[in-house]
Amino acid sequence: MPLIQSKEKIDRELVSVRDINEKLAKQTIWVRGRIHTSRGKGKQCFLVIRHQSATIQAIICVNENVSKPMVKFVTTISKESVVDIEGEVTLTPSPIESCTQKDVELQVKKVFVVSSAEPRLPLLIEDAMRPDDPVIDGIQAPHANQETRLDNRVID
Structure with a gap:
């Protein structure tokens, strides 16, 4: 090579x-x-x-x-x-x-x-920025749990 x-x-x-x-x-x-x-x-x-x-x-x-x-x-x-x-x-x-x-x-x-980043990341910045129990317009919004955040510290 x-x-x-x-x-x-x-x-x-x-x-x-x-x-x-x-x-x-x-x-x-x-x-x-x-x-x-x-x-x-x-x-x-x-x-x-x-x-x-x-x-x-x-x-x-x-x-x-x-x-x-x-x-x-x-x-x-x-x-x-x-x-x-x-x-x-x-x-x-x-x-x-x-x-x-x-x-x-x-x-x-x-x-x-x-x-180039992976097309599908394990953690989105928007999800990491939300509070632990986010509710938007009465709907539970996605959030990142602690294990996911710790596994992907580079992104968080």
Whole structure:
């Protein structure tokens, strides 16, 4: 089996999700983070990218730089996969309530999967964040028991 040797050094400066704000508007930046959520429909896909406790919304839609197969590929990337994204920072018309970076979003130009996560994880972040006895609209919501959380400490 041949040895993989990466001899090319990629010279890109990664910006932390926490540091993305209005001052970076209309600038193209690189971000590395995990896919927290993904919603694809037709010719566009909405991603929430998470790095540590900060989140930002990223939008990828078909245009002169992005093809429809690329949008379709992005919708198939599993949750918690680590990705590098090149995108332009844009101001949002209204605050994004589901993200910590509420006033800005990324218009995606390129996406690279750094590390792909398993398609079905034993523990979802949403389940781990719920209280021990969660009831939503009168229905018992899923939660992670202690054994599952201890077996999957890397995710929790």
